[in-house]
Amino acid sequence: MSGQNLFGYKIEQITFGPSHHFFGYIGHAGTIPWNQSGRYILALRTRFQDHMPEAGEPADIVLIDTVNDYSVEKIEETCGWNPQQGTMFYWNPDAADTQFFFNDRDRKTNRIFTVLYDIEKRTRVTEYRYDDVAFANGGVSQTGGWFAGINYARMARLRLVTGYKGSNDWTEGVDHPEDDGIFRVNIASGEKELIVSFARMRDALVGDGQLEVGALFINHTLWNRDGDRIYFYARAGWEGHGGERINQPFTVQSDGRDLTLQKGFIGGHPEWEMGHRAIGGQDDRLVIYDTDLQEVVDQIAEPTIIEKPGGDSSLSPDGSWIVTGYGKEGHNMWVVYRRTDGAWIRTAPYDQRPYVSGDLRSDPSPLWNRDGSKILFPSLTEDGSRQLHIIHLDV
Secondary structure (H helix, E strand, C coil), X not given: CCEECCCCEEEEECCCCCCEEECCCCCCCCCXXXXXXXXXXXXXXXXXXXXXXXXXXXXXXXXXXXXXXXXXXXXXXXXXXXXXXXXXXXXXCCCCCCEEEEEEECCCCCCEEXXXXXXXXXXXXXXXXXXXXXXXXXEXXXXXXXXXXXXXXXXXXXXXXXXXXXXXXXXXXCCCCCCCEEEEEECCCCCEEEEEEHHHHHHHHHHCCCCCCCCCEEEEXXXXXCCCEEEEEEEECCCCCCCCCEEEEEEEECCCCCCEECCCCCEEXXXXXXXXXXXXXXXXXXXXXXXXXXXXXXXXXXXXXXXXXXXXXXXXXXXXXXXXXXXXXXXXXXXXXXXXXXEEEECCCEECCCCCCCCCCCCCCCEECCCCCEEEEEEECCCCCEEEEEEEECC
């Protein structure tokens, strides 16, 4: 049996102005706002959304207490954030009830780094800083133990919306550095290693027939559910930075082996399914793409159900649900689809204007809770502030 409205739902606004509240990024590859017990939701609180934050303009890091009327408590602050990606919050898979990661930057040196914070101790447990390079978390392994580090200063220089404006970039003037790319960090020891350099990406692109490769940067270092593979995009040619535009997906083993240029392209913000299979948009369909076979092997729902699947899609932790958002006239709607029987709902439209493009774009990213019964998303509200909402599913 399949059809609409075979399960109930309600939507609740949980934060309120005048300050803005949001999580950032998209709920894929293990980015879950709720801690392990489900009591606390992580979020950023900001006093502005009309310009990119400078080094001296921090955002509050807050805990939202789900058993105390969604009360909001500030516990820290960060200068490593932007409106589109937030500060790359991740709960630590090895201590998901009490520890989470966020990005920050030194206010004196403008060097970026990652912080591991403990909510019981109310302290920073570790700061991942290095003398020779300055990078921050781009994604935590879903199996724990590691995070992927990328250069947010380089990202800001080559495509501002993705990075931290004005932060310290040791690679400025170098198109394909040997000492920058994707780092892997051992969470326990802090030891780092460069697993893929920009020079190595350039060589792969040239070997594939790309004659001109401009200054490369990276978006979306996504660990799969098994923790053995990372999907990412090598990009160049954005915002007038010379050369042909490149938007090339790659996969690599989490230890740096088997860098593979993916011939198939899936749009939007791809999500991992199971094993080495990814989810993304292609030809107006939401498809499953096998990164080993490099071909589409399946489809999720019909295009009449999941429209414009090039947006943000997020798979529930158990893989049985998917939520996909798409925009229309500055508003966003979410389709929640149950894969076990094809039941689905489509929400009412929620306003995202004027932050739907440009440097201040804020993607209305849908984020699952841990048992697949709730989805968090941001939206502009009547007073003009950005606030968090929850879709409660009857499951």
